[in-house]
Amino acid sequence: MTTITEAGRKTTIVPPSTDTFAACQQPTIRLYPVTNYTFGTKEAQPEEDPSVSARLQRLQDQYEQYGMRRTCEGVLVCHEHGHPHILMLQIANAFFKLPGDYLQPGEDEIEGFKVRLNERLAPAPGQQFAPDQHTEEWDISDCIAQWWRPNFETFTYPFIPPHVTRPKECKKMYLVNLPKHKVLSVPKNMKLLAVPLFELHDNSARYGSQLSAIPQYLSRYNFEFVDENDVVIGRSIGLPSQ
Template structure:
């Protein structure tokens, strides 16, 4: 029987060492705990349109008078157990959307966007007082643009090749929450804190725009700060094994006067 001998091959060149994994780090965003924020309710804000068809009809009227509609929505991020959570609204226990709305034709983009955020989430009257009540909004990076090519519910993260005049552009902005803030939601809506892992690859429940948020935020590193202002975990590196219960979606406020119809296109996602 023949014998096969294996000889190790060696090179005269020294090994090439890979670059350190932290050689080119992305921007770091500081996240504060959900417990730092105060949540309340205010008078309900019924939807402007009774149906999806009515909403698309109003979009067409806007386009005929002013051209492409501009919409801005905010990705508000905090953390629970050192895991990022997104604050979003739920309507009729089925329809999810980010805070924000379409801009009026005469609005400056950023100032108009801040005004729409105030309409949705700013406290009113003397319900609250103290730190975080009247703090303004810090508008961060534009994380995505979604385009509506026609007077239909479908939106795309690009302009289709055959479309020269899209009917709507929706921008998603990162909203950098301060250490503390008071938020007040219309009582016919719910304000939720949704963990990233719940959104990821879950377009069946949240739709393509919201389920893409984990991808959009993957461009950042995070510092997770506790109630005392101390950094308790960060990425990359993490903070070790998860302590405490597994994070889950929390209802923060609202839902007291839900009289809205379920989304007319048969989905529970933002359109």
Template sequence: MATESGEALQSSIPPILPKDFSAQQPETIRLYPLSNYTFGTKETQPEEDPSVLARLKRLEEHYGLHGMRRTCEGILVCHEHNHPHVLMLQIANAFFKLPGDYLQHDDDEIEGFKKRLNERLAPVGSQFSGEGVNSDWEISDTLAQWWRPNFETFMYPFLPAHVTRPKECKKLYFIRLPKKKVLSVPKNMKLLAVPLFELYDNTARYGPQLSAIPHLLSRYNFEMVDENDNVVSVTPGTPMANGVPLRTRVLAGGEPNDTSMDGVEEGMKIESHH
């Protein structure tokens, strides 16, 4: 049952609190609301390769010169209506990916990764000011490693026994978002906030790597706070308000009149950098 404002009524029967069940848990992660973050757009960043075949060919050239390619991608999490959402890029209204990319062969892992994150998501020029504009990236745990055994599209979350010289290793890191942050996405991409339940077991839409993210995050307990840092929900969580739709939201990017993504709710107003 809900009130006229859409807020769920509290049950008159208090819950039975179990004995502590948090042994061997990683540190509880604080998630800030989506409304804490500012989103904008910046100049287009064309894809380096016109086709999958061209990308694999460039991978082969890289391997010949420098050995296994190192790729870094970030899992950035906030919450909306007390449910974790992952920030994700969409390219050409079809292809989903996490922010990040391959490292240059001589890059330090973490510093090179931060440089890649800035290329994709950092604001430019004087587009924005205030808190969260120049804040650094807090790179936390490695949550997964995916291996590419051959110059093919297939990647695996393990290294097949017969493979001694993988061609690429992609690492997924958990990135702790600060209380405030400004993010700008290239105009030819969309920045989405995708709820975990949308990713879970949805390989048909998101592929095996992205649909596995809810599994990767299940090791953490979360506490959700509101815009004033008041804790509003903790694992195992409080019921979501009745009547509040949860869906993937477009936060920034995409063509002005693009309505091609079914079921996507337009996010907050965005600014363009010229």
């Protein structure tokens, strides 16, 4: 701390704090630039149902036979210009969703989720890419959110309403750690977009309540941003500098 006296006035200058602010913090996540990833295309994957009502009817039919539906979706994070971006599918230039889908009855949760991710984003058999753009297995991390569908309706909640004893669907969002390089192939009828957190935040009108809440889910983590050469170019506030 420095005190400067000028024309009878005393001014105190306090240097910026160098203390960290990361106690009891989740492990820091390293984010790679979106340009590190190779994007290809594969055969289209049409929606199973022609309408919302048909989708809800199928949900009801499956519930009566197998019970509550289990759905897993992935939050894949990269960065652009030192800001986190979420890789998100866009369908028909209007509807946004995370990669993933519902599990089959009796299917293991994590292994089944990896199968759904491969169906959406893994290269098609026979597609060839450079050796360093490998396609190793998905690294599934924390479950960062759960959403519940209490009835055969479009409404979902981040909790089970008190009067509901048998929810019809539980959707989990998992953080998926992206490696330094990865090949991602997108069905021809979809687009894969990198959506910044500032665009998602408080924007339920465009993205819906589930997707617009992702910035809150990720606020528990600190991020470390690296460039194409694996050089750290930025960190979250509170992390020690090197």
